[in-house]
Amino acid sequence: MVERRLRRSGQRYTANRRALVDALREAPQPVTVAQLVEVTPSVVQSSAYRNLAVLERADAVHRVVTTDDFARYELAQDLTEHHHHLVCRSCGGVTDFTLSPEFEQRLESVLAAAAEGDDFDSDDHRLDVLGTCSNCS
Amino acid sequence: MVERRLRRSGQRYTANRRALVDALREAPQPVTVAQLVEVTPSVVQSSAYRNLAVLERADAVHRVVTTDDFARYELAQDLTEHHHHLVCRSCGGVTDFTLSPEFEQRLESVLAAAAEGDDFDSDDHRLDVLGTCSNCS
DNA sequence: ATGAGTGCAAAGGCTTTGCATTAGG
DNA sequence: CCTAATGCAAAGCCTTTGCACTCAT
Numbered sequence A, B: 001m002v003e004r005r006l007r008r009s010g011q012r013y014t015a016n017r018r019a020l021v022d023a024l025r026e027a028p029q030p031v032t033v034a035q036l037v038e039v040t041p042s043v044v045q046s047s048a049y050r051n052l053a054v055l056e057r058a059d060a061v062h063r064v065v066t067t068d069d070f071a072r073y074e075l076a077q078d079l080t081e082h083h084h085h086l087v088c089r090s091c092g093g094v095t096d097f098t099l100s101p102e103f104e105q106r107l108e109s110v111l112a113a114a115a116e117g118d119d120f121d122s123d124d125h126r127l128d129v130l131g132t133c134s135n136c137s
Numbered sequence C: 001a002t003g004a005g006t007g008c009a010a011a012g013g014c015t016t017t018g019c020a021t022t023a024g025g
Numbered sequence D: 001c002c003t004a005a006t007g008c009a010a011a012g013c014c015t016t017t018g019c020a021c022t023c024a025t
Helices: A002-008 A015-026 A033-039 A045-057 A101-117 B002-008 B015-026 B033-039 B045-057 B101-117
Strands: A061-064 A072-075 A084-088 A094-097 A121-132 B061-064 B072-075 B084-088 B094-097 B121-132
Touching: A002 A045, A015 A033, A015 A045, A015 A061, A015 A072, A033 A045, A045 A061, A084 B101, A094 B101, A101 A121, A101 B084, A101 B094, A101 B101, A101 B121, A121 B101, B002 B015, B002 B045, B015 B033, B015 B045, B015 B061, B015 B072, B033 B045, B045 B061, B101 B121
Parallel strands: A084 A121, B084 B121
Antiparallel strands: A061 A072, A084 A094, A121 B121, B061 B072, B084 B094
């Protein structure tokens, strides 16, 4: 699946990229590049950044922005499951959660209507809850 | 209102801070620090960063994270009106939009339930629509 | 062969910080 | 007065980039 997306955008599925994707598959939640490099010592930092950028352009991974200074990555949601994030203001950590399909659908239609009104071409939404995780409270 | 919040957290409402808040009040949407400094030449960049941090801790302004490398700021939503953002993937620009009070309320209760299940102490949510703005399309 | 991918090191760019000076209460 | 705030410059830190080398096709 990831391989197909890479090929589609004219990219190879190299050992480094495989290692990164495997690591992301293992991760239960979005991880920073530093964490990723630590788990996959065969991939040096600059290659990790470059490959994550390639994977993102191929829609295989997704970059998650939280409140701290670290970019986090996760597998593309259509390779996993559509979900949202609990973002801890204290440690910057991210936990996934999902909403019912009914509510998701309702949300999508409401958002589509809002974007339409502003002549905005929407392709995704991002719904995060901010607060304090159980570890930090 | 802003002044009260600053005093509450033991901070002064100085000329620089006033200028920043006034500029934010004028801005129709979240603005970058660079834009802010440009509009308020009396405030140098480092003071802008420091003061925005103070104002954020006092809950007077709110830091908005988009997809580019620039932090954006807006007045705290309870000083304006609760709203959400259309974030352009191309230029990083942000436009505000609102949802109906009914839907907002529904959303809040759904999110509260989800956070509860993860033992997460939620205090806010952030709902952004990603896509392409009319300028960039 | 030949262009994409990689590693290392250096550079970029937004943001933060040290320090001497100024101003608010 | 005396602490907080300010300006300037320098440093930090995540991220990107240049360049030579290696690998896949």
